[in-house]
Amino acid sequence: xxxxxxxxxxxxxxxxxxxxxxxxxxxxxxxxxxxxxxxxxxxxxxxxxxxxxxxxxxxxxxxxxxxxxxxxxxxxxxxxxxxxxxxxxxxxxxxxxxxxxxxxxxxxxxxxxxxxxxxxxxxxxxxxxxxxxxxxxxxxxxxxxxxxxxxxxxxxxxxxxxxxxxxxxxxxxxxxxxxxxxxxxxxxxxxxxxxxxxxxxxxxxxxxxxxxxxxxxxxxxxxxxxxxxxxxxxxxxxxxxxxxxxxxxxxxxxxxxxxxxxxxxxxxxxxxxxxxxxxxxxxxxxxxxxxxxxxxxxxxxxxxxxxxxxxxxxxxxxxxxxxxxxxxxxxxxxxxxxxxxxxxxxxxxxxxxxxxxxxxxxxxxxxxx
Ligand code: IPM
Ligand code: MN
Numbered sequence: 001x002x003x004x005x006x007x008x009x010x011x012x013x014x015x016x017x018x019x020x021x022x023x024x025x026x027x028x029x030x031x032x033x034x035x036x037x038x039x040x041x042x043x044x045x046x047x048x049x050x051x052x053x054x055x056x057x058x059x060x061x062x063x064x065x066x067x068x069x070x071x072x073x074x075x076x077x078x079x080x081x082x083x084x085x086x087x088x089x090x091x092x093x094x095x096x097x098x099x100x101x102x103x104x105x106x107x108x109x110x111x112x113x114x115x116x117x118x119x120x121x122x123x124x125x126x127x128x129x130x131x132x133x134x135x136x137x138x139x140x141x142x143x144x145x146x147x148x149x150x151x152x153x154x155x156x157x158x159x160x161x162x163x164x165x166x167x168x169x170x171x172x173x174x175x176x177x178x179x180x181x182x183x184x185x186x187x188x189x190x191x192x193x194x195x196x197x198x199x200x201x202x203x204x205x206x207x208x209x210x211x212x213x214x215x216x217x218x219x220x221x222x223x224x225x226x227x228x229x230x231x232x233x234x235x236x237x238x239x240x241x242x243x244x245x246x247x248x249x250x251x252x253x254x255x256x257x258x259x260x261x262x263x264x265x266x267x268x269x270x271x272x273x274x275x276x277x278x279x280x281x282x283x284x285x286x287x288x289x290x291x292x293x294x295x296x297x298x299x300x301x302x303x304x305x306x307x308x309x310x311x312x313x314x315x316x317x318x319x320x321x322x323x324x325x326x327x328x329x330x331x332x333x334x335x336x337x338x339x340x341x342x343x344x345x346x347x348x349x350x351x352x353x354x355x356x357x358x359x360x361x362x363x364x365x366x367x368x369x
Contacts, residue, residue, distance in 0.1 A: 004035065013290070013293045025365065026039065035320060040067070044072070045291070049083055076290060103137055104272075106268060107268045109131050112265075118345070129260065132180055142246045174206065177190075189223055190222050190243050192225060232252065236259050263305070267311070283316060302343050303341075311323075312324065327361075
């Protein structure tokens with residue numbers, strides 16, 4: 001049995017609570033002889049700031065570099081609202097993404113039939129939904145320079161962020177999208193704002209050329225990012241794979257999350273390039289939801305996005321797609337039985353705690369083994 005090295009970074013708020021449920025799932029897989037995990041733990045976000053005065057320590061960065069996969073909870077909270085910008089909780093996550101070169105963020109939005117009524121949209125619009133948002137994660141306005149506030153000296157200040165993309169960045173994220181589409185329903189929708197942004201003009205040009213050159217068998221369409229936001233709530237089932245930049249991807253994936261019933265349902269994978277020598281890739285897995293400080297410590301958080309992110313680690317980092325399928329099936333079965341955390345309650349269902357939801361998923365996993 002192979003051993004996989006995980007670095008667990010629970011972070012802040014509900015992060016530690018949902019991470020505890022992933023540990024249960026990992027222990028259950030080990031107990032059934034399916035896979036073995038060596039789990040180290042580190043600090044990120046506000047908890048790292050409290051301990052080290054920065055959003056992630058050099059020691060934990062080194063552990064992240066050496067891990068087969070980083071499993072990440074969530075960062076941030078009102079406690080750290082006043083800390084200097086460079087060491088704010090989010091800086092830890094952004095450094096991990098940048099230094100590990102995790103340029104491809106996969107955010108699947110799947111609506112489990114049992115949850116169609118928890119969505120704010122009508123059942124017929126979301127039932128059976130299965131889309132994949134591919135968000136560029138190491139470029140664009142998140143990292144572009146200059147990024148600053150300058151004093152104009154006349155009582156005015158100027159805030160500057162820079163949206164910048166080079167050809168190679170657009171090509172490599174485009175390839176991820178086209179490759180995924182080939183294994184799904186063979187359609188890619190590329191999104192930018194070429195009607196107002198030069199980076200959008202280049203994005204459109206590069207994706208169009210890449211498609212023609214390497215992926216003519218895949219159906220490609222383009223939608224302006226504002227129109228795509230509208231189409232996501234009008235008729236989301238028109239989409240298969242959506243590829244877009246860092247900022248649009250951030251916003252559109254939150255919209256897509258609500259289609260599935262709750263932000264508490266959406267997992268994500270952040271992947272680097274495959275190393276030609278070792279055939280391995282750096283990777284970080286995190287729920288799309290944040291640290292939810294309002295419900296932290298109450299045992300109310302939904303652990304499904306976090307457990308789903310661990311399933312993505314099995315699929316994309318360890319080649320254990322069958323085990324990932326089994327975890328996803330255990331989640332679906334648990335929901336079918338009517339168990340719900342508070343965020344996804346609808347109709348005659350049973351409200352359970354974070355730990356009870358985790359236990360129920362583990363029980364389904366064991367029962368199917
Ligand atoms: C996300 C989050 C992050 C982002 C924050 C926490 C920096 O919203 O992963 O979607 O904006 O990328
Ligand atoms: Mn976000």
